[in-house]
Amino acid sequence: MTAYAQVAVEVDGPVGTITLNRADKLNAFTVEMVQELKDALDMLAGSAAVRVIVLTGAGRAFCAGADVGLLRSLIERFDEPTGRRLVDGMRGVSAVMREAPQPVLASLNGVAAGGGANLALGCDLRIAADTAQIGQVFMKIGLHPDWGGTFFLPRLVGPSKALELLLGAELVDAAECLRLGLVNRVVPAERLAAATRDWARAIAAAPPLAVRRAKQAVYRSERASLEEMLDYELDAQLACFETADFTEGLAAFTAKRAPEFTGR
Numbered sequence: 001m002t003a004y005a006q007v008a009v010e011v012d013g014p015v016g017t018i019t020l021n022r023a024d025k026l027n028a029f030t031v032e033m034v035q036e037l038k039d040a041l042d043m044l045a046g047s048a049a050v051r052v053i054v055l056t057g058a059g060r061a062f063c064a065g066a067d068v069g070l071l072r073s074l075i076e077r078f079d080e081p082t083g084r085r086l087v088d089g090m091r092g093v094s095a096v097m098r099e100a101p102q103p104v105l106a107s108l109n110g111v112a113a114g115g116g117a118n119l120a121l122g123c124d125l126r127i128a129a130d131t132a133q134i135g136q137v138f139m140k141i142g143l144h145p146d147w148g149g150t151f152f153l154p155r156l157v158g159p160s161k162a163l164e165l166l167l168g169a170e171l172v173d174a175a176e177c178l179r180l181g182l183v184n185r186v187v188p189a190e191r192l193a194a195a196t197r198d199w200a201r202a203i204a205a206a207p208p209l210a211v212r213r214a215k216q217a218v219y220r221s222e223r224a225s226l227e228e229m230l231d232y233e234l235d236a237q238l239a240c241f242e243t244a245d246f247t248e249g250l251a252a253f254t255a256k257r258a259p260e261f262t263g264r
Helices: 031-045 068-077 080-099 115-121 149-157 159-168 174-180 189-204 208-223 226-241 244-255
Strands: 007-012 015-020 052-057 061-063 104-108 111-113 125-129 133-135 171-173 185-187
Touching: 007 031, 015 031, 015 189, 031 052, 031 080, 052 061, 052 189, 061 104, 061 115, 080 115, 104 115, 104 189, 111 115, 115 133, 115 149, 125 174, 125 189, 133 174, 149 159, 171 174, 174 185, 185 189, 208 226, 208 244, 226 244
Parallel strands: 015 052, 052 104, 061 111, 104 125, 111 133, 125 185
Antiparallel strands: 007 015, 133 171
8 A cells, every 4th residue: 555644544444544644733734745635535436445435634633724834935935836736736636535436434533624624525424523623714814715615615504604604714613513514423522433433334334336326416416407317316226226236135134134235
């Protein structure tokens, strides 16, 4: 497996975990980290053995956004090309997460701010420690939201609330994130790792082909009509009818046992 300097990758059975690994900097992004993250996501997304991808942070933060020291250096050097690479790097990360056949689960162990918030929102699912916070803090330092914030946020909370969060630029605690729909689940901080593992393994036990098509369908529905989605569902269901997993699922249901899906 490829060794990285600023992210760590671990594969445990069907679950692949990527950890942002600059704990001393609250996992703030550099250009190198963005590239390593994309490479790691590409690797896990391309693995038939990996059925769920987990994204988390080392130490006490998920991700504090872009490294402030790097931003200051870019301004001092008038280094627009590097700034563009930093901001535009998320384009590739978002594309890999959205197109990956596996669900991508963000495990928020601490603050997710700025680009870190939008990295979390770009994942398919989110579980948070009760001590975690999410914040669209860009305007505190005179910046516009990036890394997909103006795409993901309105789709999760609606346009008016999205504007409130963007303009207010405040950190939102885990309980309020759950109420708003920014996260799916909140658990005590000491249980986050175990709860993430349990949820990831539960998802991994589902039939991979059906999971992949369901993920595709949900995102396709954002730009499709009801008639188009009914057509897509018909094609997807007929394809699933032909799989060994469907045969296994029916047999397991009849026998009242847990199914063992193979992805065939």
